[in-house]
Amino acid sequence: MKLIKLMVMSCFLVTSFISAQNKDITLEDIWSKGTFRTERLDALHSMNNGKQYSVLNFDRASGSTTVDVYDYSTLKKTKTLVNSTDLTDVKYFTDYSFSKDESKILLATEQESIFRRSTLGIYFVYDIASKTLTKVSEDKIQEPTFSPDGSKIAFGLNNNLFIKDLNSGATSQFTSDGVKNKIINGITDWVYEEEFGFVRAFDWNANGTKIAFIRFDETNVPEFSMDVYGNKLYQTQTVFKYPKAGEANSEVSLHVFDLASKSLTEVKVDKEYKDFYIPRIKWTNNANVLSAQFANRHQNELDLWMINTTKNLTKLVVAENDKAYVDVTDNLTFLEDDSFIWTSEKDGYNHIYHYDKNGKLINQITKGNWEVTSYYGYDAKTDRIFYQSVENGSINRDVYAIKLDGRKKQRLSENTGTNNADFSADFSYFINTYSSVNTPPLYTLNDAKKGDVIKVIKDNSDVRTVVAGFNMPKKEFSTINVNGNNLNMWLIKPTNFDATKQYPLFMYQYSGPGSQQVANQWNSANDYWYYMLAEQGYIVACVDGRGTGFKGAEFKKVTQNELGKYEVEDQIEAAKLLGARDYINPDKIGIWGWSYGGFMSSNALFKGNDTFSMAIAVAPVTSWRFYDSIYTERYMTTPQENASGYDENSPINHVDKLKGDFLLIHGTGDDNVHVQNTMRMVEALIQANKQFEWMIYPDKNHGIYGGNTRLHLYTKMTNFINRTLGQ
Template identity: 35%
Template structure:
């Protein structure tokens, strides 16, 4: 009996130790993509035109790609790994239900369901911006800013020959703002190629130094600073049969932006959103695709602050004269059905929530499958909405962040989702009956680790708006003790930190800090994404003012907690978060003892025009706003310890921001700390990010721990 009791005690002790593994810095930074990777299913994707999906499975014979039919779950083997080079099934992209393509050592090949593998489209190894028209066995790409096209006969067309440092063809333009993510638009039937042409001759040149070679080499980039001359963008249409290019009559002499480029299903027209330079006025224009002539303006949108188009047109299935338009005209991003004469037929979705994605359609039911924030700004759920009457049906049931993909018919969806306490579930949803079948419930990779206690927090802004945050408690929490605090923030446009998804903390670095005895707090203030136009536009013309007011609500909340040491508070953020961190250290210098600012904007006149002028107007139109948040004029206020970090190759927030800050600190006799990551751009990625996060953590340890000095 004594022996058994001793054994049981030892076993419990062993289990207790096993459950107390610490999250190392390497775990915190790289773990979720390496040793702490969440269990997943491989190559799960719908087969075109079938209610069946693929899955890569392991068998005693090696890998196999199987087809799973729904709803009967019948399984067929499509491919085995022995059919492919290296005895591995490559990542496949389905062209139709009989054929897929893949990239093998830079060469594109097709594989048919009968196992036959053939060479496919010949694309040079140095090609960039590759855009496939897989249905028609065609592709466009760029080399040295010129556009090329491979037609379905295998012939290569050089569409442009004027590509140069100043003339850019076939690439994404306008600094990837306004939802622009590519520069090549092959028509629906494959008969034409539309493309962006950007003339940036007048745009300011900016030096980027490559320090990896000896001697270092300068490479200039074109950078359109706020308030300066901008590039000119036009849209060309190439006909492979005639080998002629026509440019649409978009009035390129005007200072404007071209976005939401969309082909009509019949290839007769191209629709473009023409946005004014000040971003307050949008026209949706229709152009003749063969002649380039302007046909008409379908409608216009105006806003005193800004209009921000973010999506292409989505044509109603089976219709060439009806489309869905995304708009924030009622204060929230919703869907509107128009005809091609510009008449509003109906508003499809409405309410104090937003649509984040259209993921599919059920043409027979006249439904769009959409992802929305209807249940909570912190969650994403799949809904079906009838595009004629707006009737909504919720298809996902569990709270969390859902990422669905939809079959061609729209009858089934594969939902890959998580929430604070669920690492991953993958379900098949019948969108007509609502039936849900589980494919995977992933094990928790953090089981046995010292994860932090996380508490969801809701505070109120001055105008009564809910502000969502998370409070992360230190491990081995003792309510009688006082703990140092680190606030992590971004609080800028197009970003949201607080979501109901795994891990509960939102970032394993927070769990690592909790192990080290820190309270961590993070919150989305006004200006952040996915809360509607009023919430986002609250920062307009006065960056960091409203945001700091909201973050101070978080500070006041923290100071009211009996276990928080208000004299040992730190703050960290990157990019806009770096701007916010520096703003706090210089504009409210008595709040935080320590700040770490990564890639910070210091003077908005030195940031790019498209983004800056949307939120700040131009320097000419809003000089007081720019001066009010120019941090170079506030260096003399610094009281605490500030570490600034920058990548030497940063083409987004150019290096001069922080270099100018250093210069002003010398003038003011203020000591701040500085660290540069050679040959890193706007973010430090890969294994070197472990070094970065250790650098940041060490800085807080140095000045926030009880034994730290001033």
């Protein structure tokens, strides 16, 4: 008995000693040293055989890149398909893609960003068998894409579309009216790229005989300009078309180019649309039939059309409508008989549906008061659909399989937390990425039949060891009843928390429609900042209020036409409820956020001036009149129709209510939320004779990063928090 007690005491002393030696997190650990960086699994391409995958590898020593092939079953490299050291014209490449038959590889070099998703680059085609290299164009081009047989490449250049024949080497141009800031063929304009999330607006048909594309006429779209200060004597200027809410959008039209006849035809559907969007196009398995999604400007109607491009016949096969808005789906999948998979939240939750090729509903595949969050695909051999959902709680994600007829649902992931799957081409394997608040990213190879783990690929055990060496408080998940709703919340207390003391409260949120910040997953960089603040004597909390996602359409869409009303009410009420707890000082409550979260934190400080004593707003929207048409009008309609919704909930109109401390931060190169938002807010605060602090980051975009920028930004915010909320 004495021996056991002695052992227990020894363990306690060792634990106490280790704990005493633990280090405090610093901003340099988070933003400079990469102390908590996790190992990631490089993006992989599943090979056609379903038994192997390829990965882009970079050798730091030689500065070379390779495309290497690995076996799923052994995870060992079997061969190298291409090595840049063997290529005379390519020192290294930064991305790659295969032709459909995997006989050729498209290599990207000299890539440069345009906006968030768009890039320009010099591209080469590598023929694996002959080991020959072909340059696609002497110019930097956009979105080069193989034809189905791999004999041609279509690409965008200077707002026009081209085809390079890889056999003859000839390049032909099949649109000629492209002009910067006027006409764009086959590449999306700024607002489509940002809000509909795609850049390549052209698509090859099944046999490579036709190319469909969207044409953007942005002639009447107002221009926005940004000064670029750089390091030269005179600044330059970036000018681009940006439709703000209520302003003119690009006029879009749908066209098909026939390679054989070299004819260009505009395609029109059998419905009169005024001021509409074409957010997706996709060919069916039938080389003559194109699908296109059309949405009205309010985005509360979404139509799926099937277009016979030979017979000029169009058929409306799915027509979705909603009192608020209908989300565009990326999950449209055509089965062998051209029946198709479609996802929709028409029953109140996002679920998977199966339609025949004429649009007749065959069945609803998934059902329940929970959301499908990712659709992975359909395996014809086993007749199974694979997907991810929040069936195991809205803060968790699991991987499932289900029969096409909706029977025999099977959970394939085991651990509670966030699971995501990357399936092999034949759906025999998947690589599962799992993490939770207590578990760093764990990558495993799994059998798709039952979900059994075959091998551990990466477990990030080194990160676990590193984290154990720091004073690391716990993130506690719970719910809080706010304004009649049970809202998801996490809370972080100092490791030496004393319930008899009172602590300042610092709240974080984003709050945008369909978003989520309270999720059971491993730490982001910001989480370590919150842990650092907690160790410095703060309670840090995050509450996902009404309007956030994964709890059904009704919960998400309650904010329609009044962005910033219910979300702000929930943050203010949550702060009051937390402030009533014995261990929180109700006189020292702060809030912060970025982008939509900056819009929210500004509003919370102004409208909740008896609750919040400070706020930080980074890159905030200060009036929805300044933001883009597609995003804003999806939730607010136009300012001409809903002036009160815009103005009553925009913080720029409530600056007179400011009582507490306010820090406003923005980058001047923000093409998304323009620095105009902050400049107009600053002027309003000045005219209201309100004191505040602000920080401008020259030429930095919406992410405000590069060099020491993030370290400087978070040092600025930390100092402000300590000065305004500190004990």
